[in-house]
Amino acid sequence: MRRLHRPPCPNPDALRTNYKHPENKNALLKASYGKCMYCESHVAHIYFGDVEHIRPKAEGKYPHLEFEWTNLGYCCARCNNAKKDQYDEMCSLIDPYTEDPSTHLLAFGTTVRHRAGSERGAITIATIELNRPELIERRAVRLNQLQHALDACYRTKSIAIREVLLTALEEEGNIDKEFSMFAAALIEANQRK
Ligand SMILES: [Zn+2]
Numbered sequence: 001m002r003r004l005h006r007p008p009c010p011n012p013d014a015l016r017t018n019y020k021h022p023e024n025k026n027a028l029l030k031a032s033y034g035k036c037m038y039c040e041s042h043v044a045h046i047y048f049g050d051v052e053h054i055r056p057k058a059e060g061k062y063p064h065l066e067f068e069w070t071n072l073g074y075c076c077a078r079c080n081n082a083k084k085d086q087y088d089e090m091c092s093l094i095d096p097y098t099e100d101p102s103t104h105l106l107a108f109g110t111t112v113r114h115r116a117g118s119e120r121g122a123i124t125i126a127t128i129e130l131n132r133p134e135l136i137e138r139r140a141v142r143l144n145q146l147q148h149a150l151d152a153c154y155r156t157k158s159i160a161i162r163e164v165l166l167t168a169l170e171e172e173g174n175i176d177k178e179f180s181m182f183a184a185a186l187i188e189a190n191q192r193k
Pocket residue numbers: 036037038039040041075076077078079080
């Protein structure tokens with residue numbers, strides 16, 4: 001999970017009656033770089049993701065926030081299904097649009113861990129099932145590819161060429177890349193000072 005910035009709502013009129021109006025949904029999609037706000041899976045090219053209600057719109061929860069822009073995000077169907085209507089105000093799920101998830105979460109190999117003492121980190125991982133087997137597998141594929149590329153860099157004899165290759169590789173940890181949190185951690189762990 002990475003820090004995201006929600007743009008102003010492009011079509012507030014449509015939002016009053018339709019929380020997933022295509023124009024607004026598209027703005028959310030772009031704001032998370034075509035990825036799920038929670039698990040960082042690229043969802044746009046596989047199937048159309050869901051407009052997520054951070055505070056659930058279900059009856060008895062937060063129905064008054066159904067059409068509230070600041071309560072909307074973009075997420076994959078699997079995270080949406082796992083989360084369902086779970087949300088505890090006393091221990092709220094991490095909202096990447098309003099806070100930096102790295103305060104609570106860290107990438108450790110192919111799994112995401114909560115930072116020591118962070119209850120909100122722990123509850124977020126458990127509720128959204130951020131270490132479900134399918135995610136672990138896909139992160140492993142991504143990290144293995146990155147490891148091969150890093151190997152190639154460090155086996156290059158020319159220091160100048162190595163530096164160029166490494167600089168290019170560092171982009172794999174950028175926020176627009178799938179599972180960037182994990183890629184950035186692997187790159188960081190391999191940095192030789
Ligand atoms: Zn997801």
